[in-house]
Amino acid sequence: MEKMEDTEVYGQILKKDKEALEQLYDKYEKLLFSFALKMVRSPESAEEVVQEVMMKLWRGSGGIYDEEKGKFSSWILTMTRNTSIDYLRKQNRRQEEEVHQEMELQDTQAPVEEIVEWKQQRERIKEAMTSLKQEQQHVIEMFYFKGYSQKMIADKINIPLGTVKGRIRLALKHLKSELAMERGDWQ
Amino acid sequence: MTEKQCDKLVDYFNGQMDDMEKEAFETHLAGCASCQEELAEWEALSSDLPYLSTPADPPEGMKKRVLDNVFAEEEEPALPQKNYTESKVKKNRFTKFSSPWVMGTAAAVLLLSLVGNGILWSERQDLASETERLSEEAERLAFERDLAEQNLATVLEEEEEGGVSDVLLASNLASIGEAEFSGQGSATIISENGELELLIQVTDMPELQGSEAFQAWVIEGEVPIPAGSFTIDENGNGAVSYNLNDMEDTQIDQIAISLEPQPNSLQPQGEILLASQ
Ligand SMILES: [Zn+2]
Numbered sequence: 001m002e003k004m005e006d007t008e009v010y011g012q013i014l015k016k017d018k019e020a021l022e023q024l025y026d027k028y029e030k031l032l033f034s035f036a037l038k039m040v041r042s043p044e045s046a047e048e049v050v051q052e053v054m055m056k057l058w059r060g061s062g063g064i065y066d067e068e069k070g071k072f073s074s075w076i077l078t079m080t081r082n083t084s085i086d087y088l089r090k091q092n093r094r095q096e097e098e099v100h101q102e103m104e105l106q107d108t109q110a111p112v113e114e115i116v117e118w119k120q121q122r123e124r125i126k127e128a129m130t131s132l133k134q135e136q137q138h139v140i141e142m143f144y145f146k147g148y149s150q151k152m153i154a155d156k157i158n159i160p161l162g163t164v165k166g167r168i169r170l171a172l173k174h175l176k177s178e179l180a181m182e183r184g185d186w187q
Numbered sequence: 188m189t190e191k192q193c194d195k196l197v198d199y200f201n202g203q204m205d206d207m208e209k210e211a212f213e214t215h216l217a218g219c220a221s222c223q224e225e226l227a228e229w230e231a232l233s234s235d236l237p238y239l240s241t242p243a244d245p246p247e248g249m250k251k252r253v254l255d256n257v258f259a260e261e262e263e264p265a266l267p268q269k270n271y272t273e274s275k276v277k278k279n280r281f282t283k284f285s286s287p288w289v290m291g292t293a294a295a296v297l298l299l300s301l302v303g304n305g306i307l308w309s310e311r312q313d314l315a316s317e318t319e320r321l322s323e324e325a326e327r328l329a330f331e332r333d334l335a336e337q338n339l340a341t342v343l344e345e346e347e348e349g350g351v352s353d354v355l356l357a358s359n360l361a362s363i364g365e366a367e368f369s370g371q372g373s374a375t376i377i378s379e380n381g382e383l384e385l386l387i388q389v390t391d392m393p394e395l396q397g398s399e400a401f402q403a404w405v406i407e408g409e410v411p412i413p414a415g416s417f418t419i420d421e422n423g424n425g426a427v428s429y430n431l432n433d434m435e436d437t438q439i440d441q442i443a444i445s446l447e448p449q450p451n452s453l454q455p456q457g458e459i460l461l462a463s464q
Pocket of ligand 1: 193219221222
């Protein structure tokens, strides 16, 4: 249902319908902004990332979406992630950053969220995340949200380069099975 | 060795590779089931993990700033958009076009962005110093690129005067693989004074080695027809213009760009990098 709507709106955007882009913007503004903020860490930078994503959508320069690429929301989130990583690389400000992301994961004062779906998603994934070992949470943070290179991850947690991928795989496997269990509980 | 390549999936996924590494990895990826599987799994994460972000309120006025900037980009060229009305975009008797193409006003807007880029290229025309290193063939190609730019300039001028050229169609050229590839471009077919011209423009293309060249192809069904070789400048930008007059009865299904070991291949020998959707 949601997919149909997005796909239709996207079709209009390809036809250069400004209202359609605005509609999509309204729908995804908060999610993309929050995700970009998590990655690039400043509201100004996150705004730039969101703007870049909108430009790519408008110009079609970030590739063209079709349903074979999965859900539209995943596609636009992947684009946001890639744009954030590019942004970070350009800024070359990785060095300044300290990894204290685990704190954020245990953050209990979740703001009131009007987008119910997001809130449910978030609760679900947060719960799965917190059931992982600290180190595994850390690996996922560095890998997914910071877009670190293999070498940077190896250096940060002091493990051999060749074992990084294995660690990521293990952490994600745990996360996945936690998520699957929760899904099971729901049904 | 293979295992080493498999490890690089992390850097590939996170865009931490230069063009050469990326190319080498993509070759590996094409034949490695375990990397493909893992990559698909990682990509699937984007339906879950972003929702971990703490909901944050966008800054005051962000929507207006963002949308104004996005739309301003399109309106910047001096060309008033109304020059390209639907009625001007018509099918040419030469060629039957199939549905994947962006037709009509969308085509006009794409041309506008082509023109915008054309201005950028002319700023980068200090290619002279670089041509010394290029083979004779490459020099010729660079010359052709300049010609393509001039063609665009001509189109621009004529449109400003009321116009004798019609944009028949335009399409984005994008990477066809699953993998991330930075290169992109556009293809535009213009009818001008009875001449049918294909204009191709690309950006962010990987560096060429030795005698390598990019080549455009017009694809009819499964059959690729060569439509011009070209090189790129140091910023990865390039363009080519190709006369389609003798393709009268060609049904253009797709336009693609490949990386060839030599300029002017008759059949694609290298990998197809970009294609219209
Ligand atoms: Zn592999």
